[in-house]
């Protein structure tokens with residue numbers, strides 16, 4: 640036994656120190672009645688579209704490798720989001736595209752904090768240095784501080800989630816454009832929540848050779864398909880294509896994504912409903928004593944809870960409602976993040992929260 644445990648230890652010693660030092664991205668896998676933790680669209684597609692997806696899956700040639708460049712799906716996404724298919728790259732979720740960008744450009748990587756955790760986790764996993772720059776007190780982008788940090792560290796990539804997760808706000812156009820203009824690094828503008836803000840930096844793509852836009856089909860109702868989208872100059876796409884895994888979008892995701900986008904109007908209606916639910920929930924939270932919701936242009940609301948937020952999180956979970964607990968020392972102390980659910984789920988969340996408080 641002694642020898643065995645020593646061997647186990649030795650093999651783990653071979654793992655890169657940067658990886659050994661990492662904490663895995665935390666996903667709460669508790670099975671709950673009301674799941675409001677992961678910014679998913681709570682609505683399934685109607686049965687008729689589900690059946691169409693079933694038929695497409697039946698026809699799919701799963702004995703063959705997928706179309707390596709996912710041509711048809713890329714074209715459908717290009718039509719939906721008015722992008723140029725020649726300047727696009729698809730990924731197994733935008734998570735994979737974040738990894739591809741860091742693989743291609745390397746580090747140091749600069750990102751505001753708090754922001755989406757995967758920028759830092761992925762950079763560290765690839766043994767790259769990370770420099771985080773605090774947001775302002777109102778969760779705004781401190782453009783000068785980002786530019787300074789990028790110059791000082793000789794950053795290769797800067798990630799700006801816009802709107803930002805987990806704060807929910809969109810950085811000002813002026814601040815983002817200032818960063819784009821003043822740094823030598825590649826600037827990734829992560830528009831995962833663009834459908835809920837209605838505002839995009841896409842028109843600026845032609846003006847900035849260092850700009851990369853990232854999007855995802857996850858938040859609009861297709862999280863299970865894992866389809867991320869990147870658009871940038873042809874030169875950047877050419878480089879990223881060299882390191883992309885050859886068959887990264889599987890055949891069934893390509894087939895299902897194509898059918899779903901044929902019915903984009905159904906997805907868009909769900910998004911509109913979620914936006915109106917967001918307004919209702921936000922206003923109700925504003926009126927709830929002991930709760931301060933922060934302005935949002937996403938499908939989630941960050942809120943500060945006067946009472947012990949971790950206890951409130953646990954009490955919600957005990958009653959079958961899962962939100963994201965962000966209550967840790969730092970700017971998000973006392974904060975929880977709730978994803979906008981169906982009207983019934985939002986009502987139940989609000990009622991239960993009030994009972995707990």
Ligand code: PMP
Nearest residue numbers: 732733734755800804831855857
């Ligand atoms: N970017 C941001 C800002 C996100 O919040 C998320 C999901 N939480 C992602 C990217 C990753 O999305 P996916 O991998 O599902 O495309």
